[in-house]
Amino acid sequence: MFLLQFRNELWKLFGKKRTYIGFVMFLLAQNVIALVFKYTHASRPMQRMLEAGGQVAEHYISALTIATIMLVPSAAFLLPLYVALIGGDLVAKEAEDGTLRMILCRPVSRVRLLMVKFLAGVVFSLLLVAALGVFGLTFSRMHFQWGGLFVWMPEQSIFSLFDPSTGLSRYVAGHLMLVSEAASIMCLAFMFSCFNIKPAAATILALSFVFVSFIMEHIPYFKDYQNWFFTHHLNLWQLVFAETIPWWRIFQSLSLLAGFNATFLTIGVAAFQVRDIKS
Amino acid sequence: MIHLRSVTKRFGARVAVQDLTLDVKSGEIFGLLGHNGAGKSTAIGMMLGQVWPTSGEVIVCGHDVTRNRRRALERVGAIFETPAFYDYLSGWNNLVILASYTAPTSKQRIKEVIDWVGLSGREHSRVKTYSHGMRARLALAQALLPKPDLLLLDEPNEGLDPEGIHEMRQTILRLHRELGLTILLSSHLLHEVQQLCTRIAVIRSGRKVYEGPVAEARRSTIWWRLVTDNFDIAVARLRAAGLVKSSTGQNQIELADGVASDRVVRFLVESGFNVHEIAREESTLEAFYLSLMRDAESAPEANADISPAPTTNISNTR
Known part of the structure; x- marks a missing residue:
């Protein structure tokens, strides 16, 4: 029964046009970014940086490097927006449309209903990240040669050079870790969605939470407390691009994100359980 | 069930x-x-x-x-x-x-x-x-x-x-x-x-x-259609005489218990009203419902939040 309900939940989710907004925007944004890199001098500073380090720039200004450069802003801004949109919709949109009332005249428990919806949200997050990775690599490959991976992330003190095969494996690993960011923001929006509010409000509240956490994390005086901030742990995917992967730090962030998600889910379930569902 | x-x-x-x-x-x-x-x-x-x-x-x-x-x-x-x-x-x-x-x-x-x-x-x-x-x-x-x-x-x-x-x-x-x-x-x-x-x-x-x-x-409330020179004044007089229990704005009256229509007509004629029509109307749920709502409205406790609900049984209120 659970699998049947889960399948139906995916059916509902992917039957809606708005579910595909994120996929379409990634498709457009990554195509445009790749074209700008191709037809402007945007890659010159990178070329100079590599040459100053004694590297052959042509070897590293590749499809992998461009795809990874595109990944940073997409993961920081677009991905949170689209997963929050879907997470905020999962319960609140059904309540707004009245279909939640139709479901809850059935003998299904509220907890089970939420679990099914949450898992559907996780599947969406996974597919959106996969699309981000595949679209990025496809469009950059259309305009750039295959080659090594150059990553420069000053905030994480990462300056790395990888051969093509290691670069590709790091690119894939980065996306796997990015799923945790997408799923966590989705979970946050899902929590708000369980309250008696409009879907847009759930999305906005989730994004506000992320932005406030981001702002606080970047106040220099709060540097000693950055481990407390949600967004600090969302960036764990970037660590995969370090020459030597700091696994301890990745596991620390993963376990903290698991804790955040468990808390969000518990609050959401509790709020939904005590709520009166009315037209 | x-x-x-x-x-x-x-x-x-x-x-x-x-x-x-x-x-x-x-x-x-x-x-x-x-x-x-x-x-x-x-x-x-x-x-x-x-x-x-x-x-x-x-x-x-x-x-x-x-x-x-x-x-x-x-x-x-x-x-x-x-x-x-x-x-x-x-x-x-x-x-x-x-x-x-x-x-x-x-x-x-x-x-x-x-x-x-x-x-x-x-x-x-x-x-x-x-x-x-x-x-x-x-x-x-x-x-x-x-x-x-x-x-x-x-x-x-x-x-x-x-x-x-x-x-x-x-x-x-x-x-x-x-x-x-x-x-x-x-x-x-x-x-x-x-x-x-x-x-x-x-x-x-x-x-x-x-x-x-x-x-x-449906049986509980019987409405009578009454057409007189001045319905409102006539009803007021009938109420004062204890012949009518309630009325609607649509020329309808509900007779008091034990009162027959001939008594009402006689009273009105003796009081100087011309009675053009008096006829028993088909009893409907609507009439019952409206009278029930009026009764509940006139009962002060009906609007209070704390007092217990007055569950009315038809047989003991009509």
């Missing part, structure tokens, strides 16, 4: 349902009457476990809804005033999705229900292309999927045209006759309730003000 025991529901300071006790017996069509906002939908919400009662007990099909919702709702179907569906999916897919929240349902059963409600041929079209009447049929189909023993209909005629209302009425009667369902019908369309229900309960401001058979309710 449904037993509500002293059920109260508060939304903050507002009392939506106050000390409601209700019994719906197996096999009957029971009408739940009341104005908009009287508490009918809240009461149905509590029967479906969608609204948590503040106090009291809600038993559906022998199980406490708040404690054992799964068992209580296994054989229950429901239709709401504006049935909502996944408009971007087909009617068939909507039924598959909604059925999965009860039990695995075979394609055969879904087809059977679609045939029963008369949606065959359109079941694979998207719901957004459905007319209001078709949506109502789809709502009925989803309610029938779990082979219910009990059907809760919350304002099922809302938004339907006269033809749709007629069709819904026939369908409800057919459901009762052919499938032997117990039906609870919440409505403010008194004419519909009068034609369909065997027993009714009337709710006003969250309190039950009447529960009993429709036939008894």
